[in-house]
Amino acid sequence: MTRLALIAHDDEKPEMLDFAATHRSYLDGIDIVTTGTTGTRIQEEIGIEVERKASGPMGGDLQIGAEVVDERLDGIVFLRDPLTAQPHEPDISALLRICDVHDTPLATTRSGAEYLLAGVAAEDGVSLER
Numbered sequence: 001m002t003r004l005a006l007i008a009h010d011d012e013k014p015e016m017l018d019f020a021a022t023h024r025s026y027l028d029g030i031d032i033v034t035t036g037t038t039g040t041r042i043q044e045e046i047g048i049e050v051e052r053k054a055s056g057p058m059g060g061d062l063q064i065g066a067e068v069v070d071e072r073l074d075g076i077v078f079l080r081d082p083l084t085a086q087p088h089e090p091d092i093s094a095l096l097r098i099c100d101v102h103d104t105p106l107a108t109t110r111s112g113a114e115y116l117l118a119g120v121a122a123e124d125g126v127s128l129e130r
């Protein structure tokens with residue numbers, strides 16, 4: 001089963017919710033893992049079931065990084081806030097680094113996320129409507 005991680009910093013959560021709503025029918029059929037607050041909002045506001053890890057500042061990025069190490073993930077959409085310093089910046093850097101190490105597809109922007117999801121869906125034989 002295809003498994004994706006969805007993570008968004010606070011300023012990017014509206015973008016993530018729009019992304020999830022746009023692609024709800026495909027996302028409903030795959031495994032989704034998220035950091036804490038991102039997952040709560042996707043579940044409550046869009047209605048997609050997700051597996052929630054800890055909130056980012058409490059170690060959620062590292063828990064998702066551990067899934068990368070175990071090669072459990074087909075891709076990560078991580079909508080980062082490029083303009084605000086984060087207290088858990090070392091955890092964020094660690095997640096990005098481990099994606100590089102394992103060549104795990106990673107998108108950090110909405111446009112990149114659209115390409116990533118279209119590619120992952122194509123591997124499932126699904127053509128995403130745009």
Ligand SMILES: O=C(CO)COP(=O)(O)O
Pocket residue numbers: 007008009010034035036037038039054055056057060061092
């Ligand atoms: O901080 C985050 C990623 O670095 C996201 O965490 P939340 O989804 O808990 O807001």
